[in-house]
Amino acid sequence: MYPAEDLAGAEQRLRDFLIYRFGGPQRYIEQRGHPMLRARHLPFRIDRAARDNWMRLMNGAFAEAKLPAEAEQVLRQFFEQMSVHMINQ
Numbered sequence: 001m002y003p004a005e006d007l008a009g010a011e012q013r014l015r016d017f018l019i020y021r022f023g024g025p026q027r028y029i030e031q032r033g034h035p036m037l038r039a040r041h042l043p044f045r046i047d048r049a050a051r052d053n054w055m056r057l058m059n060g061a062f063a064e065a066k067l068p069a070e071a072e073q074v075l076r077q078f079f080e081q082m083s084v085h086m087i088n089q
């Protein structure tokens with residue numbers, strides 16, 4: 001689903017969003033405006049299986065990143081909830 005020609009851009013947008021959402025610099029907002037995440041995901045077909053796959057990959061990222069436990073807990077809970085909200089099929 002992700003744009004093969006702009007994976008670095010996709011990574012940057014997700015990173016900037018998370019930095020903004022958890023109290024850091026507002027670059028995401030400056031560059032992208034209001035997140036409207038559900039609307040921005042509508043062009044992609046996200047069913048339960050796609051959501052579960054996304055969470056599985058994100059769990060792999062957590063295993064690699066080895067964040068402090070409390071940071072991982074906060075992010076994990078956020079992703080669990082938000083990813084269900086993105087289901088649009």
Ligand code: HEM
Binds near residue numbers: 032
């Ligand atoms: C449920 C499974 C999900 C799938 C399959 C999915 C897929 C995608 C895809 C294909 C894009 C476009 C990539 C790009 O930026 O060019 C995207 C963008 C994005 N996604 Fe997701 N996503 C999912 C869940 C989430 C969740 C849970 C979050 C936040 C916690 C999130 C945050 C974002 C953000 C911030 C962008 C960039 C929006 C923009 O400014 O254009 N996504 N996602």
